[in-house]
Every structure is written in structure tokens, then in C-alpha cells.
Amino acid sequence: MDLSIIGSGYVGLVSGACFAEVGHTVVCVDNDLKKVESLQAGHIPIYEPGLEELVQRNVASGRMRFTNSIADGVDHSEVVFIAVPTPPQADGSVDLSYIERVAREISGVLKPGQYRVVVDKSTVPVKTGDKVSETIKRYGSRGAEFDVVSNPEFLREGCAVADLMHPDRIVIGSKSDRALAIMKKLYEPFMAPILVTDINSAELIKHAANSFLALKISYINAVSAICDASGADIEKVADGIGMDRRIGRNFLNAGLGYGGSCFPKDLAAFIAISEDLGVPFTLLKEVQRINSSQRERFLKGLRDTLWILRDKKIAVWGLTFKPDTDDIRCSVAIDFIQDLLKEGAHVTAYDPKGMENVAKFGLIPGAKMAASPLEAAQGAEALIIATEWHEFGMVDLAHLKEAMHSPLVFDGRNLLDPATMRRMGFHYRSIGRPEGQKS
Numbered sequence: 556m557d558l559s560i561i562g563s564g565y566v567g568l569v570s571g572a573c574f575a576e577v578g579h580t581v582v583c584v585d586n587d588l589k590k591v592e593s594l595q596a597g598h599i600p601i602y603e604p605g606l607e608e609l610v611q612r613n614v615a616s617g618r619m620r621f622t623n624s625i626a627d628g629v630d631h632s633e634v635v636f637i638a639v640p641t642p643p644q645a646d647g648s649v650d651l652s653y654i655e656r657v658a659r660e661i662s663g664v665l666k667p668g669q670y671r672v673v674v675d676k677s678t679v680p681v682k683t684g685d686k687v688s689e690t691i692k693r694y695g696s697r698g699a700e701f702d703v704v705s706n707p708e709f710l711r712e713g714c715a716v717a718d719l720m721h722p723d724r725i726v727i728g729s730k731s732d733r734a735l736a737i738m739k740k741l742y743e744p745f746m747a748p749i750l751v752t753d754i755n756s757a758e759l760i761k762h763a764a765n766s767f768l769a770l771k772i773s774y775i776n777a778v779s780a781i782c783d784a785s786g787a788d789i790e791k792v793a794d795g796i797g798m799d800r801r802i803g804r805n806f807l808n809a810g811l812g813y814g815g816s817c818f819p820k821d822l823a824a825f826i827a828i829s830e831d832l833g834v835p836f837t838l839l840k841e842v843q844r845i846n847s848s849q850r851e852r853f854l855k856g857l858r859d860t861l862w863i864l865r866d867k868k869i870a871v872w873g874l875t876f877k878p879d880t881d882d883i884r885c886s887v888a889i890d891f892i893q894d895l896l897k898e899g900a901h902v903t904a905y906d907p908k909g910m911e912n913v914a915k916f917g918l919i920p921g922a923k924m925a926a927s928p929l930e931a932a933q934g935a936e937a938l939i940i941a942t943e944w945h946e947f948g949m950v951d952l953a954h955l956k957e958a959m960h961s962p963l964v965f966d967g968r969n970l971l972d973p974a975t976m977r978r979m980g981f982h983y984r985s986i987g988r989p990e991g992q993k994s
């Protein structure tokens with residue numbers, strides 16, 4: 556099938572590559588001409604495992620191409636996806652101006668008698684589909700035939716390609732049987748369960764799913780505080796809870812809290828949506844509060860040990876909001892480093908993929924970057940593990956101890972084994988786990 560995707564950000568780019576991979580012909584549209592040229596030449600602006608090869612292969616085969624013209628995209632496709640950013644505004648509500656602009660631009664190029672399915676893939680508040688539909692009708696030429704469909708995307712960064720190729724479910728919100736039949740055909744090669752809903756429900760599913768996952772994380776983090784206070788072990792507690800199939804073990808990993816470009820934004824949006832609808836979802840405010848208190852609690856633990864942080868040399872492993880990505884947006888690691896710098900500590904950090912973005916965005920100008928985990932730890936009075944990159948678990952502990960000024964390790968992601976750390980002579984603190992107890 557022929558389709559176009561407007562917006563070549565995370566969701567647009569990965570979706571485009573995966574649709575091309577299963578045999579569709581995809582035109583990816585972006586208004587940034589430099590980006591378009593660079594993508595067409597096979598250069599991917601983000602680090603996402605497997606994505607570069609996928610794009611290069613499909614561009615070479617002619618199933619995927621890039622353009623900055625919406626008219627070009629819409630003209631060549633039966634299905635037009637909207638995958639543009641929906642950033643947060645100061646009050647947490649969603650800025651829908653990119654969506655509105657794209658809807659107007661699509662309306663301007665729709666030709667009478669040329670039916671198109673306009674699919675919203677961006678994360679949007681419930682009832683946005685109706686607005687998109689009204690906008691296209693208002694600005695479009697008479698006789699333009701189209702239907703608007705909601706098709707939220709659930710991919711995770713770091714495993715986006717795998718998530719897209721093998722989704723748990725595909726949600727399609729539509730009130731048109733014609734559009735639905737086209738969408739089902741489009742997704743047939745993925746052989747995944749399809750849930751058909753009305754447009755409002757599909758839109759709501761995305762915010763409700765992300766908020767629920769964030770709630771799960773805050774729940775286990777709140778339990779981890781009780782473990783710290785009582786001497787129980789959060790790993791065991793999470794295993795015990797998670798073995799109940801009604802709950803499940805996923806997303807019950809205690810740590811410094813959730814970050815990234817989705818959870819913080821979507822939670823704030825869902826709160827704003829609920830308030831706007833007159834049914835405030837106050838539980839979600841507590842989820843946010845627990846998330847930030849987890850970082851404060853960890854910082855307090857560090858202060859309790861080091862006493863004054865001013866002029867202390869502190870190493871931090873991890874800058875990205877999670878492993879296997881170079882994304883540092885809303886990263887707890889960055890927030891934590893900012894806390895340390897504010898208190899006058901000297902921070903040296905290392906991250907396998909995030910350091911380029913740190914330099915680019917200048918979020919922590921006071922921190923030094925190291926070339927390896929051991930170099931970051933050189934002479935440090937404490938080491939913080941802020942992101943659970945696999946390579947941090949592989950570092951030779953004897954060398955680490957030798958490199959550090961004093962062997963204090965604060966593991967904010969429960970990456971290392973407490974018993975091993977204790978045996979190796981470290982003073983080791985993690986989240987909700989008794990010191991020295993085997994996990």
C-alpha cells in the first residue's frame with residue numbers, strides 16, 4: 556500500500572521504516588529540509604538499535620523516501636499519518652498547534668474524488684480527532700473525501716523497532732468502515748491483535764496506558780521507601796507481587812523514578828485533560844509527587860553519608876533517561892546532576908550514548924565528561940549509578956575500587972549485587988534493598 560507519514564521524529568521515522576520493511580511504500584514528510592536530505596542519505600539523527608540499517612535498506616530498495624512537501628506525500632498515498640510533536644505547555648496541557656497546522660495543510664492539498672484516510676499517530680487529548688476532522692472540512696476544497704482515524708503508538712525508545720514489528724496490540728479508532736478496512740489491510744503483515752474502537756476511546760487509551768505504567772513505577776517506588784525504612788527487600792517484594800498474573804512483574808523495577816519524553820508529559824497532559832473535563836484525576840498528582848520524592852530521598856541518602864556535598868568529587872554513570880538510547884529529555888540522571896552541581900559538588904559523568912546530546916543542549920555545563928566509566932570514577936568520593944546501562948554491570952569491581960578515592964557506591968537503578976559489593980569492600984547503597992543482602 557502507499558502511505559505517507561508527516562513528521563520524521565521518533566514515532567514517524569520508526570513507523571515509516573517498519574511499514575516499508577513489511578512491504579508498503581512510504582513517503583516520509585518533514586518540514587526540516589536539512590533533516591530530509593540527511594535522512595535520504597541514510598543518516599539517522601537519533602540512536603535507536605536497528606533503525607539505521609532498516610532505513611538504509613528501505614531507502615535503497617525504493618520503498619521509503621523523504622520529502623519536505625506535504626502535497627507530495629498526500630498525493631502519493633491512500634493513508635496519511637500525522638506524527639508531529641505534541642509538546643507540553645507551561646500548565647501541563649498539550650500544545651496542539653502542530654497538529655492543527657498539519658490538518659490545514661492536508662486540507663489544502665486534498666483533491667476532490669481522491670479518498671484519503673488521515674491517521675493521527677501523535678499522542679493527543681481525547682476529542683482531538685473531531686477537531687482534525689472539522690479543520691480539514693473547514694479549510695479543504697468541496698468534495699474532498701477523507702476519514703480521520705486514531706491509531707496511537709506504544710513504542711518504547713531503545714526497542715522501538717522490535718515494539719513496532721511485534722506490537723502487543725494495534726488500536727484503531729474509527730467511525731468509518733471504509734477507513735477501518737484500509738487500516739486493517741495496512742497492519743495485516745504485522746499479524747498482531749487489532750482492537751477496534753471509536754476515536755475518543757483510542758485517544759484515551761494512550762494517555763491511560765502511559766499513566767498506568769507510570770503509576771506502577773511510582774507504586775513500587777513508594778514500596779521501596781517502606782523497604783528502606785523496614786529492612787525488607789524491594790526485589791523480593793516486586794517478585795512476590797509480580798508473580799500474580801493479574802499484576803505482572805514488568806514495570807515494577809524500583810529506582811530513581813521515571814523520565815523520558817513520554818511519561819512526564821503524558822501524565823501532566825492526562826491531569827490537564829481530566830481537569831478540563833471537570834473530573835480531576837488527582838491520583839496522578841500523587842504519582843508525580845512520588846516520582847520526584849524518589850530522587851530527593853536518594854540525594855538525602857548521599858548527604859547522610861558524605862555530609863557536605865560542596866567540593867566533593869562525585870562520579871555519575873548514566874545520563875540518558877534509560878539505557879539503549881541517546882535521549883536525555885526529562886532524564887532523572889540530568890536532574891540529579893543538576894541537584895549535585897547546585898550544592899557545589901564536582902561532577903564527572905560518563906554515558907555510552909548520551910554525552911553528545913549533553914554537549915549539544917548544554918544542560919549541565921558545570922559537569923565534566925569522562926571517556927569511560929573508570930575514568931569518571933577516578934579519585935571520586937562517591938559514585939552514583941543513574942542509568943542501568945549493561946556495560947556498567949560489567950566494570951571490573953577491583954579496578955573500580957582502586958580508582959575511587961573512597962569506595963562509596965550509590966546505585967539508583969539496583970544494577971549491582973549488594974552481596975558482591977559488600978564482599979568487595981564497597982559501602983553500597985541501592986533502592987529498597989538491604990545492604991549486603993543478595994538480590
Ligand code: UDX
Pocket residue numbers: 708709710711712713765768772805806807808809810811812813814815816817818876877
Ligand atoms: C514509554 C511507554 O513504555 C511506551 O509504550 C510509550 O509509547 C512511550 O512511553 P519510553 O518512554 O520509551 O516508553 O520508555 P519506558 O521503557 O517505558 O521507560 C520510561 C521510564 O520509566 C524510564 O525512565 C525508565 O527508567 C522508567 N522505568 C521503567 C522504571 O523506573 N521502572 C520500571 O520498572 C520501568
